[in-house]
Amino acid sequence: MKIKEELKNNFDQAELLQVKEENFKISLENWDLQDLEQNNLQKNSLRVINNGKLGSNTSFGDIKESYHGLLAGAEKSAEFGDEAIIDFSDKKCQAFKAEEKNNYQQVSAAEMLDFIEELKQHMEDIASDLTLFINLEKEYLEQDIYTTSQGELADNKTNFSLSVFAPIPGGGSGLGRAFIQPEFFSELPEEELELFARDHKKSREVSCPRTGKYPVIFTPRALYFFSVSLVEGISGANIYQETSPLIDRLGEKIFSDKLSVLENPLMEEANGRRKFDDEGIPTQKQLIIDEGKLNSYIYDLEHAAKLDKTSTGNGVKRTLFGSGIDTPVRPALINPVIKPGTSSRQQMIENLEEGIMVENIIGFHSSNYEQGHFSVQAQGFHVRKGELVGRLEDVMIAGNIYQDFKEGVEVGEKLYPGYFGYYPYLLVEDIQITGE
């Protein structure tokens, strides 16, 4: 309470974000137990408006111990700060649930070790020749925001994640699968693990197409490049700075009409689910791309104010290279979802005379992705006459999402978790490939 009083007394306005993170992870490398890792961290971020100027500061540790330094740093920052054009949130949201914390605490290390042992046994039965890496993790996150404008918001969540990965013999790449959910795993995801093992067997030989244009199946694991580029296009910051390729294009068809993209932070099973953003603005389900048409841009408080709009609840402390308490707030999608279509992965593969299936892309951040451009190494499979015939090696794909995803797109029927967001398999008919 004392800190709230001090914030009220010392500043025109203040916004305090407190994050508590706990996790416990068990990792195996080449089938053997590697590390047990746990973290118990508290992080704090303070933004203030003082004499009409904006300042900010962050600290680690218990707020009771660190708040003098936190306040002094924010005050100093505001001395040099730009003129404030925003008011901090006045919203209220109590989404804290005791069962989320219980859910985290009740799953013991012993239970997780037993699950790993069961998984290991299953994998030995179906693919004992793999060099198998496994991670099993439980994570708890608590977020509280208090503002002197009477904003009070609290949310918490627990997620359990499992990932398996196996390097490809003879190649530098590997294949992986990830599973994430709010409840601990009650059973093994056997069907997906068996498909993973079958795919891995297909990767033992090298097979590459000749340089040219081919259909490409993007797996959900590779599709983050699409949503990262799209975020740059629809970001209110880039609209304001006039660097977005999507300025003045609302209502225009920019992708195939098979493609619809949702922002869905309220998706209950999503690991990225959130009731409010990092500025205390409630999040909402938004249709970003409606059957190929650009439907909306996204804003944080600052860029909404600059463009005379309202925040869409997309003020997030995240960049392509990570997130953290020190990362300044920018407009970003919290949980992008490509709306599923009707094709199965199997149908997509079977209908290909020749093409590739991309499991992973390497070097995306070196492309001019802000403009939708990609020029990346593609790891995955060569597909010929409806079958996976071998792994790709030294193959690059290049193009621009605003040209290549405009026609000839087919969308898979099932959603999978990606690097951030949820995606189906996606077939794009005509992509430039540098191969043999």
Add this chain to the structure above:
Amino acid sequence: MFAKMKGLLEVEGLNYGDVRYEKNDFVTISYENQELKKLSSNQREGGHVRIYQQGCKGVSSFTDFNEAKKDIIELSSANQKASKFKEHKIKLKDTEVYKDKVLVEPDHDPRKVSLREKKELLESYNNLALKQDKVIKTEFSYQEIYSRKKFVNLAGTELEYDLLGCYIGGRVYAKKDDVIQSKRIAFGAYPEFSNLLDREEDLLKEIEILQQLVEARPISAGSYPVILNPDLSSVFIHEAFGHLSEADGIENNPEFREKLELGSKIGPDILTVIDDPGLKGKPGYYQYDDEGQRARKTELIKDGYLNGRLHSRETAAKFGEELSGNMKAVDCHFTPIIRMSNIFIAPGEAKPEKLFATVDDGYYLVNSRGGQTTGDQFTFGAEYGYKIEKGEKKEMVRDINISGELFATLKRIDLIADDLEFSEIGGCGKGSPMQLNRFSGKGAPHVKISQVNIGGV
């Protein structure tokens, strides 16, 4: 403080344990166009504990000493349960016990420069960039990191050491018609602040290149001989080879361990690659690592033969090789992992002109735009390049990404120039969660590779 830290290790049944406690100061000032986006000067502190018992390892990060002891007792209990699942018990390489205190003392200390002076310096570079023709956007930031660390272990080591570095990093965007391109700016000071002053001419040279870049055509896809400039060569050796010389990346991958056996011939005779934390003034300079080991120089490749590897105490024991002192954590809440210090390709004997004279139809690729590797596969972006025809540098090209397989590409290095240069700013990402290490240096001379895949539109 040492006593308080040792108290955390008073847990029954430990074979080994260590505690690292850090107090870190960060100064960040950033501009986007005319707007000051951030000015902060913050401190954070916290610790990290590693415990070894019954051949198992547990690690724990904390920000609150009061909760840390309880967490470590819980972790120790989980470790004991886990030991029955551990097939190959962990051993640590024997090492000396050190008691030492080493602190940096620069002539022009960034910590003594006022926040106002730092802001005004950054603002002046930002304003200069904004005034230039075709420039539509600027992003400039000043970052300063001062990290004070204390380390104790159960064997009796007690160390106090620090790291200090600062840099100005920026990206300037230019536009002509529908083409938008950007160029990176990087001035580093590890740790002499004077390195950041009077850099206007350097900045204008970079912007001149950017103004040419929006007029350049995209590169054509295909396989070509290429000459990499020192910055791009250093990223290549860091990303494609350096990460495979970190033992924790290959220790549990039998195929890579076989490919990377010491004594294997993996490059031409002219290739020597070194990791050296003892290079004062370079971003990767340090005297002790975060596992309580003395820093040492390692010849990774000598005359084309694999000669050394970067190790932790755990991997040195597992591989039966020498300790190297390369365990680093980038902040208090991370566990140390094996990192390069200052990695570089040793200079060759050829003059840079000789490299150009040997290319009939290829490209000169300049400066890194970031890179990524998985295993022995790599992809790097180049900021810009030039066509080379019959030994002569011709028109500029843009949108360049190269990719390949490390071992084949190393063998295709056929000339190394004598003009070794180090990058001004450190930077290396590794780990999950990602640890972005700003105290990691890299260098190289011009290098010619006889064939590389280029992805173009």
